[in-house]
Amino acid sequence: MQKLSDLLKRxxxxxxxxxxxxxxxxxxxxxxEAGYLQRMLALCETPQPELSCDVFGREHFSPGHFxxxxxxxxxxxxxxxxxxxxxxxxxxxxxxxxxxxxxSILAAAEREIREEVGLSALPLLADGVFDLDIHDIPxxxxxxxxxxxxxxxxxxxxxxxxxxxxxxxxxxxxxxxxIDEASSDSSVMRAVAKLRARG
Numbered sequence: 001m002q003k004l005s006d007l008l009k010r011x012x013x014x015x016x017x018x019x020x021x022x023x024x025x026x027x028x029x030x031x032x033e034a035g036y037l038q039r040m041l042a043l044c045e046t047p048q049p050e051l052s053c054d055v056f057g058r059e060h061f062s063p064g065h066f067x068x069x070x071x072x073x074x075x076x077x078x079x080x081x082x083x084x085x086x087x088x089x090x091x092x093x094x095x096x097x098x099x100x101x102x103x104s105i106l107a108a109a110e111r112e113i114r115e116e117v118g119l120s121a122l123p124l125l126a127d128g129v130f131d132l133d134i135h136d137i138p139x140x141x142x143x144x145x146x147x148x149x150x151x152x153x154x155x156x157x158x159x160x161x162x163x164x165x166x167x168x169x170x171x172x173x174x175x176x177x178x179i180d181e182a183s184s185d186s187s188v189m190r191a192v193a194k195l196r197a198r199g
Contacts, residue, residue, distance in 0.1 A: 015056055018104045019066065019151065020044050026129040029194060036132040040066075040149050055149075056098040056105075064137070064147030068108035069095020071154045071191050072117070073125055079175045080192070081157065082184065083116055083168035091174065091184050093191070095150065109153045115166040125154035131194060133187040152191065 023041055028034040043055055043063070056066050071093050072081040082091040094116040095109065102108040114120050131152040139145045164171035176196055181189050 015098070015102070015104055016044065016054070018106075022105065022129050022151070023132075026132065028132070029190070033132055033190070036134045036149075039063075039134055040132060040151070043149055056102075057100075058097045061144050061146040064134075064149055065097075066105060067095060067097055067148045067150045068102075068105050068112060069093050069150055069152045070109045070113050071125075071130060071152060071195070072113065072119070072122065073154065073156050073195060074173055075157060075159060077156070077195075078177075079173040080179065080195070081117060081162060082172060082174050082179075082188075083164055084170040084172075086169045091172075091179075092188060093152070094168070095152070105151045106153060109151075113155070116164065116168045117162040117171055118165055119157065119162055122155040122157060125156050130154035131187075131191050133190075135187065150187075154191075154195070 020041075023037060023044065026037060028037050043066070046055055054060065058065060073079070074081070080093070083094055084090070085092055094112050096112050096116075098105065098108040099111065102111060110120070110122075113122065129151055131154075133150045133152065134147050135150065137143075137146055137148055160173060162171055176192050179188065179192050
């Protein structure tokens with residue numbers, strides 16, 4: 001049997017502890033997000049040493065796994081940088097799976113920003129988690145249906161310069177007042193409402 005001290009040296013255990021701390025400090029905006037928080041805390045409590053695949057791994061399907069994403073606000077705070085996801089046919093925030101080399105959920109979000117819009121070292125808009133969302137992913141190829149437990153951070157861009165890459169077919173700055181659920185989704189609209197409330 002492995003010692004606890006040895007287990008805590010594993011990257012997934014450090015990520016696990018970091019995420020638990022971030023979630024414990026997050027204040028949900030409404031009842032729906034409060035429900036997401038409780039489900040995420042429950043997933044965090046899954047006994048890690050007994051897992052054949054940890055809760056950050058993309059093959060942890062029951063009930064799902066953690067993902068990371070980023071809402072990037074423009075320098076003048078009136079627009080969001082959104083990317084066009086070809087598979088989903090929607091304008092969404094940069095984000096994706098946690099890679100084995102990501103040291104934390106925040107590091108995963110920052111890597112996704114670099115990969116999808118070519119930006120790095122962006123300052124956080126606020127300390128800690130900005131938003132939480134859980135959305136269902138349908139069965140595809142050899143992957144069964146599962147959920148993405150998405151932990152979201154907010155950043156402020158120093159300029160309007162970026163370049164879409166990786167999973168992003170295109171990218172654009174969209175004024176907060178012009179974002180609607182028809183072209184994006186309800187979870188993005190919730191984030192927009194939070195940003196508007198911040199002024």
